[in-house]
Amino acid sequence: MNIKKQKINRQIRANEVSIIGTDGEPLGTFALPEALEVAQDRGLDLVEVAPNSNPPVCRLMDYGKFKYKQSKKAHEAKKNQKIVHLKEVKFRPGTDLHDYDFKLKHVIRFLEAGDKAKVHIFFKGREIVHREGGMRVLKRVADDTEEIAMIEQQPKQEGRALIMILAPKGHKKKA
Numbered sequence: 001m002n003i004k005k006q007k008i009n010r011q012i013r014a015n016e017v018s019i020i021g022t023d024g025e026p027l028g029t030f031a032l033p034e035a036l037e038v039a040q041d042r043g044l045d046l047v048e049v050a051p052n053s054n055p056p057v058c059r060l061m062d063y064g065k066f067k068y069k070q071s072k073k074a075h076e077a078k079k080n081q082k083i084v085h086l087k088e089v090k091f092r093p094g095t096d097l098h099d100y101d102f103k104l105k106h107v108i109r110f111l112e113a114g115d116k117a118k119v120h121i122f123f124k125g126r127e128i129v130h131r132e133g134g135m136r137v138l139k140r141v142a143d144d145t146e147e148i149a150m151i152e153q154q155p156k157q158e159g160r161a162l163i164m165i166l167a168p169k170g171h172k173k174k175a
Contacts (some may be wrong), residue, residue, distance in 0.1 A: 007048040008063050009036060015054040019046070029055055087166070088118040091141075093133035100137070106142055111149045113167045121162040134162040142166070 007013075017035050019027040022044065028040065039046040041058055046065075051059035087110040091102050110117045119141050121134035138155045145166060153165035 007051070008045050010037070012046065012056070012058065014051075014056045017046070017058045018050075018053070018055050018083055020049070020057060020059045022060050027060075035084065036095070048124050078151065082114070086118055087114045088120055090120045091134075091137050092122060092124075093127055093130065093137060095137060100140075100173045107145060108148065111145060111166060114168055116152065116168070117145075117149070117166045119164045119166065123162075128160055131157070131162065138162060138164045145171050 008064070014032060016029055018029045019035055019038065021027050022042075023131055027038070035058065036048055042060060043062075045063040046058045047061055047063055048056055049059045069149045070153050080086060087106075089107050089110075091100070091103060095103070107117045107119065119138060121137055123131075123134065137153060142149075142151055142164070148169055149166040150169055151164060152167040153163070155164040157163075
């Protein structure tokens with residue numbers, strides 16, 4: 001049920017409504033004032049659940065309690081979801097071995113933490129003519145991380161850069 005679009009009690013504009021009880025059994029069709037009286041006698045609200053049917057269907061429920069349970073359910077769902085961040089590591093086509101190893105450790109750490117890694121090769125000046133140097137670096141990163149990562153986005157050129165996105169294979173989160 002959508003909380004925002006539901007009409008309750010006096011907001012209902014139909015002359016006649018079909019009522020469903022608290023445990024799901026149909027109580028019958030009543031005139032609106034009579035249906036409101038039935039709800040008030042039981043200490044509940046009359047909530048329109050199917051406005052397009054003829055006559056509209058209303059349910060007897062404690063609307064405040066219903067809204068509270070819905071908000072708690074939404075809060076739990078939000079609490080249990082995993083947020084994946086996209087971490088970026090920048091390389092150059094001529095990155096030396098030590099610098100490459102250092103940056104590769106960062107990529108591996110990000111992937112093991114459950115985050116995605118964006119490998120960014122930036123070209124300066126005329127280096128852009130020799131794209132294959134950047135592609136070699138990307139292939140090497142992909143080969144070095146193939147046990148823990150899969151390529152989510154194949155290398156593509158965006159302006160003066162080559163970009164590849166790696167996603168972790170396992171969903172294990174290290175503490």
